[in-house]
Amino acid sequence: MPTLATHKPQANNRREIVLEIAAGFFVRKGFNGTSIRDIAKEAGMLPGSLYYHFPSKEALLVAVFEEGVQRISAAAEAALAACQGNAWERLQAACEAHLVTLLEGSDFASVIVRVLPQDVPGAAEELISLRNDYEKTFIALVDALPLPAGTDRSLFRLMLIGALNHVPLWYRPGRETPSNLARQIVANLRFAQDNTKTEGKRT
């Protein structure tokens, strides 16, 4: 069979620009607080033109979300690849990468924390699935910790993620660095577990 329609006139230049602008709006205004016209206007395009790149507003959010998960995952895995320490040090490295990406990285990662799946009914399950994929890394990291028997590792992980993802709500640049904050957060959870007497917090 001959080469049928092997054209490729150009790359999607504007598509990535639109994604970046959309990420900014979604982070600052939320999903329902952002209009297609907001994004199009900042991109120097007309509202309808966005529908060449994305079939719907929800699909645009999903694309931003996917990019965010990919970026923060890449940051965490890169940090882990460069860390040869023990389980606590590896967890700390991942948390540093996580927080640095949230606070100083692009807006893509922040969308993951800002936009709730229930805000996007048509794609809620997909967003949850994407987030779960990323958090699997933390499940493994927490599982590797030398925690006292009886410790609820699931709760421990959710505590940590809750504390980390809460930082963007109060963080102000100039005081502590994101890395320092992550280190302190992990440290505050670390020593607590070292001398616990396994006294029954569960039966």
Add this chain to the structure above:
Amino acid sequence: MPTLATHKPQANNRREIVLEIAAGFFVRKGFNGTSIRDIAKEAGMLPGSLYYHFPSKEALLVAVFEEGVQRISAAAEAALAACQGNAWERLQAACEAHLVTLLEGSDFASVIVRVLPQDVPGAAEELISLRNDYEKTFIALVDALPLPAGTDRSLFRLMLIGALNHVPLWYRPGRETPSNLARQIVANLRFAQDNTKTEGKRT
């Protein structure tokens, strides 16, 4: 002086019903995801009728927010009044009340966690102020803790609040009780601080 216009035909029955319905929508759909018509419909009223009770949608949200702060504050202070223990036990009591109110109390308190001030531009400062009033309680509780010198108590408190307010995003009734979760969350932060060697996490 004679009694001039001392009428009071009735109390604001419907007003509180509207508030409760609004709280439910704000929690589940967010502020921008909730329409006046949604609330009015569930209240069995017409959209315009809400404007007799509240001058605007934002004012309605503020009213819900205020009620939420009052309820969760009352729960925390009641728990503290009934607790004669040490600083850690008092913190635990407040956290239990906080989490129980968030997970099992009315929707009013959940609105505080769900709706971000930036979603309501015209009342953002007021919402922040209301939240800060409540969190002052936790500032005092954390200040009273016997933490090792050099510990950033502000970060410690923000970690705790972050972990607590994150629970509604993953909590599923039937497993652990809210009280149990709060106790474990505090416990996970407690022992960490007991044997810290004051090794410089800050200079």
Add this chain to the structure above:
DNA sequence: ACTATAACCAAACAATCGTTTGCTTTTATG
């Protein structure tokens, strides 16, 4: 040069949004 696709414009669509206005019903008090 011809053609097919990419990329976007221009303009509108129906639906929904928060809100306003004028009128009616209800309710408690004198």
Add this chain to the structure above:
DNA sequence: CATAAAAGCAAACGATTGTTTGGTTATAGT
């Protein structure tokens, strides 16, 4: 009963929403 305020209805206002449709320009391969 009379009255005045409370509470709500009915209906619309202009603005904004996500989206569609058809036409236009740009670009690259044959």
